[in-house]
Amino acid sequence: MIYTVLIPDNVDQKAVDLLEGTEGLNVVYTGKLSQEELAAQAGEAHAMIIRSGVKITPEVLAAAPNLKAVARAGVGVDNVDLDAATSHGVIVMNTPGGNTISTAEHTFGLMIALARYIPQGDASLRAGRWDRKSFVGVELKDKVLGLIGFGRIGKAIARRAQAFDMTVIAYDPYIEPSAGTELGVELVQLDALYAQADFISLHALITDETRGMLNTEAFAKMKDGVRIINASRGALINDADLAAAIESGKVAGAALDVYEPEPPTEDNPLIGMESVIHTPHLAASTSDAQVTVAVEAAQLIINTLLHDSPQNVVNSAVLT
Ligand SMILES: NC(=O)c1ccc[n+]([C@@H]2O[C@H](COP(=O)([O-])OP(=O)(O)OC[C@H]3O[C@@H](n4cnc5c(N)ncnc54)[C@H](O)[C@@H]3O)[C@@H](O)[C@H]2O)c1
Numbered sequence: 001m002i003y004t005v006l007i008p009d010n011v012d013q014k015a016v017d018l019l020e021g022t023e024g025l026n027v028v029y030t031g032k033l034s035q036e037e038l039a040a041q042a043g044e045a046h047a048m049i050i051r052s053g054v055k056i057t058p059e060v061l062a063a064a065p066n067l068k069a070v071a072r073a074g075v076g077v078d079n080v081d082l083d084a085a086t087s088h089g090v091i092v093m094n095t096p097g098g099n100t101i102s103t104a105e106h107t108f109g110l111m112i113a114l115a116r117y118i119p120q121g122d123a124s125l126r127a128g129r130w131d132r133k134s135f136v137g138v139e140l141k142d143k144v145l146g147l148i149g150f151g152r153i154g155k156a157i158a159r160r161a162q163a164f165d166m167t168v169i170a171y172d173p174y175i176e177p178s179a180g181t182e183l184g185v186e187l188v189q190l191d192a193l194y195a196q197a198d199f200i201s202l203h204a205l206i207t208d209e210t211r212g213m214l215n216t217e218a219f220a221k222m223k224d225g226v227r228i229i230n231a232s233r234g235a236l237i238n239d240a241d242l243a244a245a246i247e248s249g250k251v252a253g254a255a256l257d258v259y260e261p262e263p264p265t266e267d268n269p270l271i272g273m274e275s276v277i278h279t280p281h282l283a284a285s286t287s288d289a290q291v292t293v294a295v296e297a298a299q300l301i302i303n304t305l306l307h308d309s310p311q312n313v314v315n316s317a318v319l320t
């Protein structure tokens with residue numbers, strides 16, 4: 001039996017080489033496909049390796065009758081319809097941990113860039129100006145960093161924030177309060193985090209509970225001049241409410257790596273605002289992280305197809 005592995009997004013070549021060098025696999029590496037192209041190519045696939053650029057929808061699953069496994073080269077599986085995958089008998093796996101440090105470092109870069117107006121200063125100088133008075137920032141030292149979500153990435157950021165002499169607090173209702181003790185992080189209630197934090201960085205999973213959680217009601221509970229960083233998922237923030245909070249001066253600025261939808265639509269109210277800085281979902285985009293997550297995803301597919309040994313399964317109903 002020869003299994004076909006379709007890779008419909010851009011992944012590190014080392015993963016492709018690993019699969020191509022494995023007996024029993026036929027590898028189809030297309031690079032990033034549109035949803036229509038993906039559905040058209042899905043018919044032969046026994047497995048797929050994906051990133052955040054494609055969605056595994058009921059339509060894609062219906063077009064993929066041979067599909068047994070999907071491996072996500074990354075953490076978030078919000079681009080996979082897990083219930084539909086389960087009902088098609090498709091195992092979904094991810095590679096948590098492989099991009100934690102890259103994402104934490106990017107988040108820290110965004111926080112410093114936000115505090116010191118680095119992108120705005122860069123744009124100003126490139127436009128021929130020598131303007132030093134418009135870009136007076138704030139130090140991180142002695143500021144309170146509030147982390148919403150204290151998992152792998154939240155913890156990695158807390159470690160780095162300590163080196164900058166920040167006080168770190170976190171809200172995460174799904175972990176033990178003692179989880180912060182070792183890192184000197186106090187786990188607090190959400191309203192307390194809003195009331196105390198100078199910087200709020202989002203690292204919670206996107207769920208029905210967290211979708212749109214940063215809205216007008218939440219901004220009203222925050223300190224005046226708070227700065228927001230989001231390298232988790234765009235849908236955690238209500239964009240119109242954030243834009244209004246920035247316009248009113250309640251929020252001093254925001255740094256965003258993620259959007260809902262991606263890419264953001266032309267009418268996104270945050271794009272182009274002077275105090276909002278952006279990257280296009282780049283937090284995991286380092287050569288280091290991309291090798292790790294892609295090779296791990298390839299190994300998950302090999303173990304599943306050839307050794308009947310799936311790991312990191314996120315829709316465990318398939319296995320029972
Ligand atoms: N921008 C990027 O390129 C990039 C890269 C990697 C991960 N991510 C995203 O970052 C997020 C965090 O990743 P991680 O590896 O740290 O995941 P993780 O699972 O280790 O941590 C997520 C944490 O969110 C917490 N959480 C769940 N519901 C919550 C709620 N209602 N309020 C507060 N916390 C809640 C969980 O208890 C968990 O501790 C994910 O959404 C992931 O998809 C983005």
Ligand SMILES: O=C(O)CC[C@@H](O)C(=O)O
Nearest residue numbers: 051052074075076284285
């Ligand atoms: O594929 C990517 O680069 C993004 C990954 C990231 O969003 C994740 O959830 O792991």
